[in-house]
Amino acid sequence: MTDLVTRVAPPRAPALRRAAPALLGYVAVRALGLVVLTVWTAARGKSAYTLLTARWDALWYTRVAELGYGYEVRLPNGDVHSNLAFFPLLPWLERLLHAVTPLSYAGAGFTVSLVASLAAAWGIFAVAERVYGRGPAVYAVLLWAVLPVGIVQSMAYSESLFTALAAWSLYAVLTGRWPAAGALAALAGLTRPVGIAVVAAVWVAGIISFVRRRSSPDPHGARAGEHAPALARDARAERVRAPDGAPDTPRAPAVLPVALGMFLAPLGAAGYVLWVGRRTGKGPLGYLDVQAGWRNGFDGGAAFARFVADRFQSVPGAFAGGAIVAGVALVLWLYAVCVRQRQPLPLLVYAGVVTALALCASSYFGSKPRLLLPAFPLLLPLARALARTRTSRSVLLVAGVAVLSAAYGAFWLNGTGPP
Template identity: 55%
Template sequence: MTDLAQADTAPPGAGLPGGVALAALRRAAPALMLYAGTRALGLVVLAGWGAVAGKSPHQLLTARWDSLWYSRIAEEGYGYTIHLADGSVHSNLAFFPLFPGLEHAVSAVTPLSAPDAGLAVSSVTSLFAAWGIFAVGDLVYGRRVGIALVVLWGVLPVGIVQSMAYSESLFTALAAWSVYAVLTRRWVWAGVLAALAGLTRPVGAAVVAAVWITAAVELLPGERWRRAFHTHRRVLAGVVLAPLGWLGYVVWVAARTDSLTGYFDVQNGWGNGFDGGLAFAAFVGGLLVHPPFIAGIALLLGVIALLWLYVACVRQRQPLPLLVYSGSVLVLALAAKGYFGSKPRLLIPAFPVLIPLAIALVRLRPARSALLLGSVGLASAAYGAWWLHGSGPP
């Protein structure tokens, strides 16, 4: 791994001189082109499937499930609520504001509608996410691992979400670059990007945790806490900035609802919350005790595989920011109540757990690695098309 005590300057492409940014982009170009190829394949398969099924791929990408809530916020602001027959209340206050805010901004200055602006934001930020993921992999394990890591992220079974008018791509871009900034000790950038991630999704708390815990370890030895204000002002600035996005929105919802627990009450109205994984365990158990059993077995194996990958990350001694970030994402996704079919989507930002697989891939012969990734990419594209043409949300 490269030296983690580099100067506190901006990450590549974020304020550095043009030549340096261009060199960083050139280094990442193979990863970005391969990633773009995976997304293009997914869209081609989706379009072909839609032609056969008589459904519009454009509508599937911009006007289903959460994308409808985002575009309504972009067009009308907050305040929309649905009261369901079972007594539950779905308020659009459950959705963090950065993604619909960008939808609104783009649609205001271009001819694009809010849904199309959301698709544009997701498409552009997915490339920044791929670049950030490459930067992390390249920094810690080298360029080949960085490229493999990006392609693996692109061919996830639910990778089609990266091409939808959803906030996952935006969040992953901000999270990846924030983690990169922590790794390279660019603390102010880490705090700013963590704050923006916290304005994007509730799981922004995982990015804050990566900044805070790494900063705590940075300041713990000896008497450094006493001298922190004088010698570690940038570290403290990052620590202070990191939670402002997430905390700011939660406080705003509390003021809007006249309740200190307003945001959490809104989430409860959606059936969401944190119960330590009890509801998810009960859901999996229910699938395991009723025929045909295959769904429960597949889901259980998937969870075991995720946990095994995280243990592999620990055994590889990944840098602390990666372990804290990915571990927090896993806990927040797997130990929460809510729509269990959404959990694969909620796990998309946990890209560091793919690093052991990326390392294994680069140890294969290039032809074998390419064949394997190509096959998985095709399967992912087919699965994504089948998924979006089904009835359940991603």
């Protein structure tokens, strides 16, 4: 059987140089989206900058940055919208950048998102290159850029920041950098509630590492041919290369780094949730009460199913309902393909948890495409397919989708926009 591990990787260009084509393509796609949004919005007598920085959740983040926690809105129906629902890392960065630059809080949030989106694109490239090679990695980044709701990557929202932290945490897991993986997972847990997906990926990978070490007869703690980040193998016999030309080693990771990474991973999410519980006086589950005030929670998808079923009560709504069903089917099919192609387990766990939380939340159904934005491993099967296609065709296809995505993003933000 073909050896899945290359003991010594061939010389490789510096990481940023390898990622440069993907990052340049990403910048081009996002620039196109911003230009189209600016022109579209100006034609309507509005400000694109306001749409990107001072509406919807962006307002809640800037209020946290400026005023701290404790702000809430009481609705006529009795619901209470508290800013405790918003995790603190983005507002902290907004406050820091505002303090050291002339930027407003909104401008700081926009800047953080722009920088974080580039870091996210680079992280996606690094993960995809590690598993499948450079060609699929470039297309993975471009596919993430041209998603229909890709404009959110350029908004003062937390999706780009979270995706950057998640991607680099997963890369650290795949390359055996356990303390870094745990620290990045902790920061992801301070960014969005879905940070538990990153924590789950780190913990599953760590547990498997311990199990393999315990069951290994080798004095170094690994069977012959096994590799510490063997979780990064592709079962279709694609080579796993060491980062930056470093030699791969068959030895399992030491116990202490793995344990440290697993210890660090949940600290961000757990720390904030416990702090909210103490502040509200409702104990460890106080954050769930805060979310309930927004009519948000996890019900296994029952409310979403009712929402979709209601669309079919009228002919116009049936088109929307059909589109939603098709979109959900596509997401589930892509995840099934990821499983069938035997993606590394940390990626499957991460994407699975992100997808489950997005589809099974009980409120804000229009935000589900946005909530799926961080689930970039779902794009890897499409990226592999594009990499096998003639370059001229795949580039033309991506360019066409980028134009459609830019137009849709402008239409979306000038309409209902992301809730």
